[in-house]
Amino acid sequence: MRSRARSDVQSVSTGMSIEQSNQPSTSPSSDTTQRSTNAKNLTSYYSEENKKIRNLMELKKIKSNIKKSQSDFHAVKEISKFLRDIEDIKKSQKIIYFSRIMHMQVFDVTGMRVGRIKDLAISGGDRFPEVSHLLLHRRRKDIVIPWKQVKTFNTCIILDRPFSSVEKRAAKDDDIFLNDHIMDKQVVDVNGLKVIRVNDISLTHVQNRLSVISIDIGSRAIFRRLGIEKILSIIPFKVSDRPVPWDTVEPLTHSLEKIHLKVPCPRVSDLHPADVAQLFDELSTIERDTLLKPMRSDRAARILLECDPEVQESIIKNLKHKRLALILEKMSPNDAANLITDHCKDRIDILLKAMNKNRASQIQEMFLYAKGSVARYMDSEFIALPQGMTIEEALAHIRSLPTHPKLFDGIYVVDDDYVFVGILSLKNFILASPQETLGSAMIPGTLSVEVNYPIELVEEIITKYDLLSIPVIDGNGRIRGIIHIEEILDVVLDRNQKNESFEATAEQKEELRENTRLKRYYTTLSKDINKLMRELESVKPRKSEYIGSVDAVKKDLAQAPE
Amino acid sequence: MADSVMKWIRGIREKFDKTQFFMLLSIIGPGIITAAVDNDPGGITTYSVAGSHYGFLLLWTIIPILIALVLIQEMAARMGIVTGKGLADLIRENYGLRVTFYLMLLLIIVNFGNVLSEFAGIAAAGDIFGISKYILIPICAIGIWFLVVYGSYKVVERVFLAASLFYIAYIVSGILAKPVWNTVLLQIVTPHLVMRSDYFVIIMGLIGTTIAPWMMFYLQSSIVEKGLKPADLKYSRADVISGSIVTAIVAFFIIVACAVTLYANGITVDTAGEAAKALLPLAGTYAALLFAFGLFNAGVFSAAILPLSTAYSVCEGMGWESGVNKKFREAPQFYFLITGLIVFGAAIILIPRIPLLDIMIISQVLNGILLPVILVYMLRLSNNRKIMGEYKNSRTFNITTWGITVIIIVLTVFLTLSYFSPNMFIFA
Numbered sequence: 001m002r003s004r005a006r007s008d009v010q011s012v013s014t015g016m017s018i019e020q021s022n023q024p025s026t027s028p029s030s031d032t033t034q035r036s037t038n039a040k041n042l043t044s045y046y047s048e049e050n051k052k053i054r055n056l057m058e059l060k061k062i063k064s065n066i067k068k069s070q071s072d073f074h075a076v077k078e079i080s081k082f083l084r085d086i087e088d089i090k091k092s093q094k095i096i097y098f099s100r101i102m103h104m105q106v107f108d109v110t111g112m113r114v115g116r117i118k119d120l121a122i123s124g125g126d127r128f129p130e131v132s133h134l135l136l137h138r139r140r141k142d143i144v145i146p147w148k149q150v151k152t153f154n155t156c157i158i159l160d161r162p163f164s165s166v167e168k169r170a171a172k173d174d175d176i177f178l179n180d181h182i183m184d185k186q187v188v189d190v191n192g193l194k195v196i197r198v199n200d201i202s203l204t205h206v207q208n209r210l211s212v213i214s215i216d217i218g219s220r221a222i223f224r225r226l227g228i229e230k231i232l233s234i235i236p237f238k239v240s241d242r243p244v245p246w247d248t249v250e251p252l253t254h255s256l257e258k259i260h261l262k263v264p265c266p267r268v269s270d271l272h273p274a275d276v277a278q279l280f281d282e283l284s285t286i287e288r289d290t291l292l293k294p295m296r297s298d299r300a301a302r303i304l305l306e307c308d309p310e311v312q313e314s315i316i317k318n319l320k321h322k323r324l325a326l327i328l329e330k331m332s333p334n335d336a337a338n339l340i341t342d343h344c345k346d347r348i349d350i351l352l353k354a355m356n357k358n359r360a361s362q363i364q365e366m367f368l369y370a371k372g373s374v375a376r377y378m379d380s381e382f383i384a385l386p387q388g389m390t391i392e393e394a395l396a397h398i399r400s401l402p403t404h405p406k407l408f409d410g411i412y413v414v415d416d417d418y419v420f421v422g423i424l425s426l427k428n429f430i431l432a433s434p435q436e437t438l439g440s441a442m443i444p445g446t447l448s449v450e451v452n453y454p455i456e457l458v459e460e461i462i463t464k465y466d467l468l469s470i471p472v473i474d475g476n477g478r479i480r481g482i483i484h485i486e487e488i489l490d491v492v493l494d495r496n497q498k499n500e501s502f503e504a505t506a507e508q509k510e511e512l513r514e515n516t517r518l519k520r521y522y523t524t525l526s527k528d529i530n531k532l533m534r535e536l537e538s539v540k541p542r543k544s545e546y547i548g549s550v551d552a553v554k555k556d557l558a559q560a561p562e
Numbered sequence: 563m564a565d566s567v568m569k570w571i572r573g574i575r576e577k578f579d580k581t582q583f584f585m586l587l588s589i590i591g592p593g594i595i596t597a598a599v600d601n602d603p604g605g606i607t608t609y610s611v612a613g614s615h616y617g618f619l620l621l622w623t624i625i626p627i628l629i630a631l632v633l634i635q636e637m638a639a640r641m642g643i644v645t646g647k648g649l650a651d652l653i654r655e656n657y658g659l660r661v662t663f664y665l666m667l668l669l670i671i672v673n674f675g676n677v678l679s680e681f682a683g684i685a686a687a688g689d690i691f692g693i694s695k696y697i698l699i700p701i702c703a704i705g706i707w708f709l710v711v712y713g714s715y716k717v718v719e720r721v722f723l724a725a726s727l728f729y730i731a732y733i734v735s736g737i738l739a740k741p742v743w744n745t746v747l748l749q750i751v752t753p754h755l756v757m758r759s760d761y762f763v764i765i766m767g768l769i770g771t772t773i774a775p776w777m778m779f780y781l782q783s784s785i786v787e788k789g790l791k792p793a794d795l796k797y798s799r800a801d802v803i804s805g806s807i808v809t810a811i812v813a814f815f816i817i818v819a820c821a822v823t824l825y826a827n828g829i830t831v832d833t834a835g836e837a838a839k840a841l842l843p844l845a846g847t848y849a850a851l852l853f854a855f856g857l858f859n860a861g862v863f864s865a866a867i868l869p870l871s872t873a874y875s876v877c878e879g880m881g882w883e884s885g886v887n888k889k890f891r892e893a894p895q896f897y898f899l900i901t902g903l904i905v906f907g908a909a910i911i912l913i914p915r916i917p918l919l920d921i922m923i924i925s926q927v928l929n930g931i932l933l934p935v936i937l938v939y940m941l942r943l944s945n946n947r948k949i950m951g952e953y954k955n956s957r958t959f960n961i962t963t964w965g966i967t968v969i970i971i972v973l974t975v976f977l978t979l980s981y982f983s984p985n986m987f988i989f990a
Contacts, residue, residue, distance in 0.1 A: 184654050184662075186881075197881025199659065217881065225659045285789040286646030314789040 096210070098178055098201035099225045105156040106136055108163040114138055117157060119179040120147075122212055128246055131203065131210040135171060143168050144175065147210065178212070181251065186287075187215065188250040188268060193275055195252070195282045200225065202243055215249055218242035252287050273299065277306035285314055297323070301330035309342065316343045325354035333359065334376050334481075337366035374458055375451040377491070378472045378481030381405035384412040387421055387439030391432045412471055412479055413442045419477040420448055448473045451480055459488050592784040593635065593798070596777050597805030598726040601812050602864035603683020603857050604676065605771040607922040609813050610837040612764050613820025614830050616756070618749035621817055623765060625750065627772050628810040630966045633959065634937065635802045637944050638778045642785035643795055644953045649782045649936075650879030652943050662879045665935070670899070672932045673776050673872040675925035677907035680868065682918040683861035685911050690838060690854035696912060703908035706866045710900055711886060726863075728856040729812045735841045736815035739822035746818060759980035766977050767923050769970060770930030772809060776868065778936055779875040792953065816840070832919065869903035931974050937967045 104117045115138030123132040134150070134157075136143045146167055151160035159166060171177075178201055189196050199221035202214045218241040223229045232239050250268050268276060268291060280288050280303070292300055292315065304312060304327060316324060316339070324344070328336040328351060340348055340363070352360040362380065369375035382405050385394050394411065398404075411424040422442035424432075432441040448471045449458050462470055462485060472481045612620045638649065645652060654662040681699060688698040755761075781802075790798055819840040824831060831837045838853035870886075873896050877884035883893040890897050910916070941963055944955050955963070 184658055186651075186655075197654070199881060222659060222663070222880065226663055284646040284786060285791070317789070318791055 095213075096203045097216075097221075097224065098183065098203060099221070101153075101203070102179065104153070106134075106159065107156060108159045108161065108166070109151065110162050112163060114159070114163045115143075118142060119177040121175045121177050123176065128211040128213050129176075131212070133175070135177065142171055144171050145169075182215070186252050188252060188279060189244055189248065190250055190268065190271065191248045192244075193271075193279050195279075195287075196244065196249075212246050214243040214245050216241050216243050252283075252290065273302040274306045276303045277308075277311070280307055280311050280315075285318060288315060289318060297326040298330040301327045304339070305331060305335055312339065313343050321347060321350050322354055325351045328363070329355050329359045333362040333366050333380055334378055336363050338371075338376055341367070341371060369452060372454050372456075373451065374449050374453045374455055374472050374483060375481070377455050377458075377487045378451075378483050379405070379407065379487070380481040382412055382471075382479075382482045383408065384414050384418070384420075384479055385438055387413045387415055387437065387442070389438050390434065391429065391436050391438065391441060392434040394429070394438055395434075407469070407482075407484055409469060411438065411442075412482075413438045414479060417476075418479065420445070420471055420473050420479040423471070445471070448479075449483070450474065455488075455491055458483050459491065462488055591801065592781055592788065593639070593801035593803075593805030594808065595723065595784070595805075596635070596781045597809045598723055599780070599864055599867050600772065600774065600777060600809050601726065601729060601860065602676070602680055602771075603686070603861045604679035604922045604926045605813070606816060606857060606860065607679075607683070607831075607837065607919060608764070608767040608771045608926050609816035610820045610824075610831050610840060611919075611923060612768060613817035613840070614824035614837070615764065616761065617821040617825040618746060618818075619754045619756065620764065620768065621746065621749045621814070621821075622751065622753045623768055624810055624814050624817075627769060627813075628806055629962075630769075631773050631806045631809065632803055633963050633966070634773060634778065634940070635781055635806060636799055637940055637955070637959075637963070638782040639785050639798045639802050640795065640953055641940070641944050641950070642782040643790045643792055643798060644950055646786055646789075648786055648875065648878050649779050649940070650875045652949070653939055654879045654881070656943060656946070656949070657939065661939075665939070666876045666879050668932055668935065669775065669779070669875060670872060670903075672925075672928050673868055674903055674907065675921075675928045676774070676776065677865055677868050677903050678910055679922040679925040680861045680865035681907050681911040682921045683857045684865070686918050687854040687858035687861065690850050690857075699908050699911055702862060702865070703904050706862065707901065707904050709866050710870050710904075711897070726860070728852075728859060731841060731852055731856065732812060732819055733815045736819040736822070739819055741818055741822045759977075762973060762976055762980065763923070763927060766930040766973055767926040768813075769973070770928065770933065771926040772813065773933055774926075774929045775932045775936045776871055776875070778940065780867075780871045783871075783874060783878070795953075865904070865907070869900045869907075872903060873897075873899040927977070930970065931977075934967050934970045934974065937963070937970070941967065 098120070101117060101120065106114050106117060108114050115136045117134055118137040119135035120131050121133035121135065121144065122129040131147045133144045133146055136145055145159075149160050149166055151158045182201060183198055186195050186197050188194075196217045198215045199218065200216040201212060202216060203210055204213050205211075218239070220229070220232065220239045220241045223232055223239065268279070271279070276291075280291075283291070288311075292303075295303075304315060307315065319327070324347075328339065331339070336359075340351065344351065352364060355363070366375060381403075383398060383401075385397065389397070398411075408426070410426050411429060412420060413422045413424055415421050421439070422444040424438055424442040428441055428443075447461070447465065447467070449461065451472055451474050458470060461467070462483070467485065469482050469484045471479050472483055474480050641647075641649070641652065647655075650662065650666065653665060681703070684702050685695040685699055688695050785798065820831070820837070823840050823842055824836070829836055829839065838850040841849035841853050874884055876882075876899055877893070877896050880895070882895040884896040885893060888896070911918075911921075941955070941960070944950055945960065947954055
């Protein structure tokens, strides 16, 4: 993640330097014809901006390709390590299904039958946890004994010492058991963004330890567990295993919170908020709460904003006032106001009281404007500076600000009465000489909208003049916020969805998701695991395949969208 | 004029909006809807047969059945609210794949019987209208399939609820028939045991049709869908109780109407046309048409909801993808189940000279037989402190519900025995 961010910054700076060479200078217009030419200037400026963005995107692509070839080295190293692991698995010749181990008879070294296996406990190894203990069912009692004391196991389990000298203890609350906590439960598939049910668990020997490597969600596991796997050889159609690597799933059970004491649900917390929102669609309210509870409120806020209205409704209904207030605080006032009017009008007073005063008054102000009005969509985080300030001063001022707006594409210049007078784009801000005042460097702007305009009007203006954002002013010309094109995009998309004129097919949605998701490295890796596991299952393993798969991964990596 | 009416309506709506009436309505629902689906053609037929064969003698069963219905549904609702999971889901997570698989297999078989009885109801209605079942059933089956796969479930539900107002006809008819109310009230509280195997078959049918196993899955899932939380438990209880009472009242009046109009005149219901005569006091010569309409409506909508509910439960338990918004390729098992239930259900009814009425009764008896199995698992689940926490069953609750379960099991054993030696209980 961090390296990604750095590469973005680099590509931005490169983009700027290229722009510099082929960019026509924007001439400051004379005062008399200012008004008429302003709009023209502004449009030309913005179409410039669009071109620049296209250039930037090209550059980014090249950059990321370079970066990829660097990380390729790293990836190949990782993969070869994984392949070594797999090689180990191969040596031991098989994958052991948990369902086969369950209820196995246990004997001690003297050949005395001591009981049956009831469960296996796992521990450690964040990628592939190893089996640490087994739960023995003996004379109606459950005893936990260490796995280390198991000598062999094939069709039954033989301990390496007489039963009397085996270390024994009772099950503890923080033991994690495969049958109790994983088997038959629902888990989150972090790659597929789906909730899946565990039909079986695959274990294997890695470096002489019995480790969990994947869970199985295929129908073959169902037949296996019902003891009718032999039928499958008669059935004409193919029923296969569908393993999902252990390190890409996230258990959902409450009791499993203890596995990840420090970071609850680490795999889900790596996901983009939009992906989590998609996941929330499939979860029950209680499961959603489990995931939401440990989250920081700013992340919760971003996820909440990405959710479908029905999901928002049910989440908000279940949140306590205090927590909800905290989450709403982290949103921009317009988003918070929209959520409140949509879902929790009845709690408005309590919520506002629980928030910090400043934010509460900002949100309250939003209620003054009608629901479809510009104010409800504007971003009230922006940088507005007086026109008398020099570039140097402005830079120092901006740097000293405690927080910065999420989207920062320029400086909005105002006069002493806070009346909006013009825009200074980020580009011109950097290019201008340090002693120049903002007033002289800016493009005097007249293109703005008023707070109570309907949002549809802004849509028209923004598309007509090819703008990326537009300032919002009140009746006195004071600047109150910014409308970004992404808000307009949301409005347009929402409306289209309501009209159902744009109905994406399941495949299109899938494709969209695939493309937008951050492709982390292990996506390709997990594909490989699946492939290898399938191969391991086949009767005659071909050795040369492994070399091929490294190449395949390399190729995948090269093609993977950033 | 129209303006003032609109104004008036708007005024009322605003008023309700301010009070929490709609809030209540939005929580109340699953129980009422379940109750409405509960009175399907199988139900109407079983009640009619009960009334026409034994007059008021079976009226006493209504109160115990109502109590059992309330307790069991409350348990399902509570489990749904506390765990946020459906019944199939809970069984799978706590009893493993094997148990789930066989339970789901049983559920499919029993619900297939139910679907059969819905189509039998449609065919019977067609008989009265004079439409051949060879035309009506295929058309209905195709229509239902499209309704389920492409239609909006919410719309189906609404239309169905509105159409089930038809049951009011039975209530009016029962009152117009002028039964001797003193006798009726006395009969409600006096249990009778007639030692005949068909008496027990009908009792089993009454239990099975009123407390059908699929209802537990359906109710719990719709409560989970609503995302209710423990604070809503009291609303949900009110919902479940009112739904159960509606079911019981409808059952009561169907039995009374049949007892007065049919039993008193020595008519035993053997065909749907005879069952229709129970509506004579209300509709006179139109009784048959009214009855046929009700049967048809109940049949079509139950035949739509049952396969859907079955497919959802089974997929939930087995961990398969489900949902009508998924493509066939994404959720093959789900669509196979829906299609299979509808197609085979319709196909069997098309067999010439198949006894429609018997199918309806037998399917209800099958319900009654599966019921204790589901009940045992429900009871064990809702007594598990790990799952239910402080919301686990109370002691009195347990004693009553285990009692009910045992009684149903004993009845099932009785019934099975009497099937193998039919003369065992016939004393009369």
